[in-house]
Amino acid sequence: MLVDDVRRIAPKVLTEEQREFYFHNGYLLLEEVISSEWLGRLRTATDEMIERSRSISTPDSVFDLEPGHTAEVPRLRRVTSPVDQHPDYWRFARESILADIAADLVGPDVKFHHSKLNFKWARGGAEVKWHQDVQFWPHTNYSSLTFGTYLYDCSMDQAPLGVFPGSHQGELYNLYDADGIWTGALSDSDSAALPAGGEVYLPGPAGSVTVHNCRTLHCSAKNESDLGRPLLLNVYSAANSMPYTANPLPSSHAGEIVRGEPARWAVHDPRPCLMPPDWSGGDYTSLFVTQQREARR
Numbered sequence: 001m002l003v004d005d006v007r008r009i010a011p012k013v014l015t016e017e018q019r020e021f022y023f024h025n026g027y028l029l030l031e032e033v034i035s036s037e038w039l040g041r042l043r044t045a046t047d048e049m050i051e052r053s054r055s056i057s058t059p060d061s062v063f064d065l066e067p068g069h070t071a072e073v074p075r076l077r078r079v080t081s082p083v084d085q086h087p088d089y090w091r092f093a094r095e096s097i098l099a100d101i102a103a104d105l106v107g108p109d110v111k112f113h114h115s116k117l118n119f120k121w122a123r124g125g126a127e128v129k130w131h132q133d134v135q136f137w138p139h140t141n142y143s144s145l146t147f148g149t150y151l152y153d154c155s156m157d158q159a160p161l162g163v164f165p166g167s168h169q170g171e172l173y174n175l176y177d178a179d180g181i182w183t184g185a186l187s188d189s190d191s192a193a194l195p196a197g198g199e200v201y202l203p204g205p206a207g208s209v210t211v212h213n214c215r216t217l218h219c220s221a222k223n224e225s226d227l228g229r230p231l232l233l234n235v236y237s238a239a240n241s242m243p244y245t246a247n248p249l250p251s252s253h254a255g256e257i258v259r260g261e262p263a264r265w266a267v268h269d270p271r272p273c274l275m276p277p278d279w280s281g282g283d284y285t286s287l288f289v290t291q292q293r294e295a296r297r
């Protein structure tokens with residue numbers, strides 16, 4: 001569904017103002033919309049992930065580790081596809097208010113694409129450079145959006161998500177470097193050319209949710225604070241938006257309809273999209289590895 005079609009259907013959980021804000025700015029911050037019951041379940045599942053990571057010394061297809069990770073002092077950078085690692089992550093993606101909010105923003109038929117859990121560990125958790133998401137996983141239209149759920153309070157010191165309002169209406173950037181290597185980030189010159197001071201950061205108490213459109217420029221700083229910042233990211237699209245490249249973060253739940261009905265017709269947006277490398281061999285590593293230009297350990 002395109003935005004004008006979505007507008008014809010009254011939102012069920014958002015206000016009209018919140019929805020128009022999203023359409024206009026390409027993002028939303030919804031404070032404390034996740035219940036304490038869900039938060040408790042997600043925190044328990046996340047503690048289990050950290051425990052599991054202690055037995056791992058090199059990153060694998062599930063656990064992306066910061067350099068310096070040890071069993072005694074785990075520094076987990078990302079869990080890939082947490083919905084496949086603990087049933088509560090998938091229940092949350094399918095049953096919680098997230099999918100209802102998605103239905104208000106993309107139309108009643110909503111499809112799950114992938115999830116990840118970014119930790120941004122205390123005292124050094126890595127920066128995420130400016131980028132847009134859709135070049136990682138192009139779809140036939142630009143309805144896709146990412147929800148970030150703060151599992152604990154996230155202050156400005158803990159490197160909350162930052163967005164560039166309105167950037168979803170602008171150009172898609174090249175995420176390859178001058179040598180044609182995929183970096184997953186804007187070049188230094190493109191980042192430097194962004195209008196100074198135009199960015200907005202989205203701190204929030206535990207249970208707050210950020211939403212950004214797949215074209216919206218976003219980033220987050222290095223976490224220099226003493227507190228970690230686990231951020232659970234879930235990506236959905238309108239059911240009629242079809243991915244046409246390999247999913248870099250494959251999931252057994254990719255493509256599942258979480259609200260409404262599957263689409264019979266694909267909807268195509270005429271605006272072009274940068275093609276990512278071919279990750280059909282399962283060789284995508286992680287945003288952190290490519291942005292930091294780390295050799296895979």
Ligand SMILES: O=C(O)CCC(=O)C(=O)O
Nearest residue numbers: 118128161219220231287
């Ligand atoms: O963890 C963050 O702050 C942002 C993550 C992000 O943009 C991504 O994983 O694509």
